[in-house]
Amino acid sequence: MAAHAPARNAPVAITAALIILGIALAVAGALYLTQTAAHLPSLLPGHQAGSAHHHIKHALAALGLALLAWTGAWLTTGKRTHDAT
Amino acid sequence: MPALTYPEAIVVGLFQGVSELFPVSSLGHSVLIPALIGGRWARDLNVSAPESPYLAFIVGLHVATALALLAYFWRDWLRIAGGFATSLRDRQVQTADERLAWLIILATIPVGIAGLLLEHTFRTVLGKPIPAAIFLTVNGVILYAGERLRRRDPAQTAPAGYARQMAAVPASQPAAQPAPEQPPGRHAVPPDDAAADRDADRRLAGIRYPQAVLIGSAQIFALLPGISRSGVTMVAGLTRGLSHEDAARFAFLLATPVILAAGALKIPDLAGPLGTGIRGQILAGSLFSGIGAYLSVRFLLRYFQTRTLTPFAIYCTVAGLAYLTLT
Numbered sequence: 001m002a003a004h005a006p007a008r009n010a011p012v013a014i015t016a017a018l019i020i021l022g023i024a025l026a027v028a029g030a031l032y033l034t035q036t037a038a039h040l041p042s043l044l045p046g047h048q049a050g051s052a053h054h055h056i057k058h059a060l061a062a063l064g065l066a067l068l069a070w071t072g073a074w075l076t077t078g079k080r081t082h083d084a085t
Numbered sequence: 086m087p088a089l090t091y092p093e094a095i096v097v098g099l100f101q102g103v104s105e106l107f108p109v110s111s112l113g114h115s116v117l118i119p120a121l122i123g124g125r126w127a128r129d130l131n132v133s134a135p136e137s138p139y140l141a142f143i144v145g146l147h148v149a150t151a152l153a154l155l156a157y158f159w160r161d162w163l164r165i166a167g168g169f170a171t172s173l174r175d176r177q178v179q180t181a182d183e184r185l186a187w188l189i190i191l192a193t194i195p196v197g198i199a200g201l202l203l204e205h206t207f208r209t210v211l212g213k214p215i216p217a218a219i220f221l222t223v224n225g226v227i228l229y230a231g232e233r234l235r236r237r238d239p240a241q242t243a244p245a246g247y248a249r250q251m252a253a254v255p256a257s258q259p260a261a262q263p264a265p266e267q268p269p270g271r272h273a274v275p276p277d278d279a280a281a282d283r284d285a286d287r288r289l290a291g292i293r294y295p296q297a298v299l300i301g302s303a304q305i306f307a308l309l310p311g312i313s314r315s316g317v318t319m320v321a322g323l324t325r326g327l328s329h330e331d332a333a334r335f336a337f338l339l340a341t342p343v344i345l346a347a348g349a350l351k352i353p354d355l356a357g358p359l360g361t362g363i364r365g366q367i368l369a370g371s372l373f374s375g376i377g378a379y380l381s382v383r384f385l386l387r388y389f390q391t392r393t394l395t396p397f398a399i400y401c402t403v404a405g406l407a408y409l410t411l412t
Contacts, residue, residue, distance in 0.1 A: 064197075
């Protein structure tokens with residue numbers, strides 16, 4: 001039987017998508033941390049005209065999800081040691 | 086007079102610790118019981134008031150409940166944390182512990198996001214006696230429907246995909262004793278608790294990722310006061326083919342990070358002005374809440390080895406309807 005190079009856990013495109021998703025979430029997290037609710041882009045949940053509130057919990061969630069996306073990207077770069085049956 | 090008395094703190098703490106894990110909705114009872122007692126209790130223990138000291142008190146109760154769950158499942162969490170670490174090191178998710186770690190993480194994301202976006206709105210708008218009684222009744226119907234659906238669909242009691250997936254997951258540690266392959270929902274007699282825990286976690290690791298996300302997402306419904314987190318998660322697990330014991334175990338494992346995070350994120354409330362003057366009461370209530378939660382999880386895991394959700398379904402339906410009828 002011919003020897004095969006171990007296959008990646010996932011296609012490169014998935015890795016790239018997870019990295020980009022992580023960056024987007026990290027940017028959102030930074031915005032939540034630094035901007036008041038009034039100055040958040042309207043497409044982000046928590047935008048509220050005239051509010052001086054900082055959405056710290058939203059920031060923590062976005063940064064946590066960013067970390068998770070990057071962790072997922074890291075996992076996809078591994079090599080399969082055996083095929084699932 | 087303090088905003089919260091010691092008797093109030095101890096009774097509500099004990100009740101919250103027990104009802105958080107029983108499939109009967111802790112939030113629903115936190116709304117309904119003070120309303121039933123009335124007077125000072127209804128005024129002090131109002132979850133829908135935006136600046137109520139009761140909110141700081143609930144933070145302490147949640148943290149205590151989460152700590153009780155961590156204490157009960159400490160062996161599991163050590164293995165799950167180890168599985169998470171080895172999955173990162175090896176960049177693979179292969180063993181039962183590695184799979185279980187990622188199943189819990191992925192299943193927790195939907196309720197985490199929904200909780201952040203909706204919890205405050207749901208609590209302030211719906212955290213009142215009438216909506217809580219309606220949702221408690223609905224909770225009873227959900228529990229009963231879950232049992233009925235599970236019984237009506239024989240394929241769901243032993244789905245082929247679940248068994249195949251389970252068989253393909255290698256154990257992280259050797260079994261304590263040789264045992265034949267078990268179909269889902271059937272358990273070998275374990276030599277000790279630790280081996281039984283490992284066997285149970287290995288069965289749970291056989292859940293497919295989309296199914297785990299679906300089961301975890303069921304916790305979103307528990308943002309509604311009156312809907313039980315463990316109840317809806319168990320129903321979701323039962324309808325995906327888990328046994329009662331495995332569904333309860335998975336529900337408790339999924340609840341731990343959610344309850345802990347919900348408590349931890351609100352610790353500033355506890356340390357801030359809302360907690361002033363009632364920190365002793367919070368400590369007393371949290372102690373009783375933790376004891377209640379620990380005893381509850383211990384009881385429920387044994388209870389669900391042989392019994393069903395039906396008694397809780399009847400209780401929730403009757404209690405909800407009784408409140409609606411009598412008030």
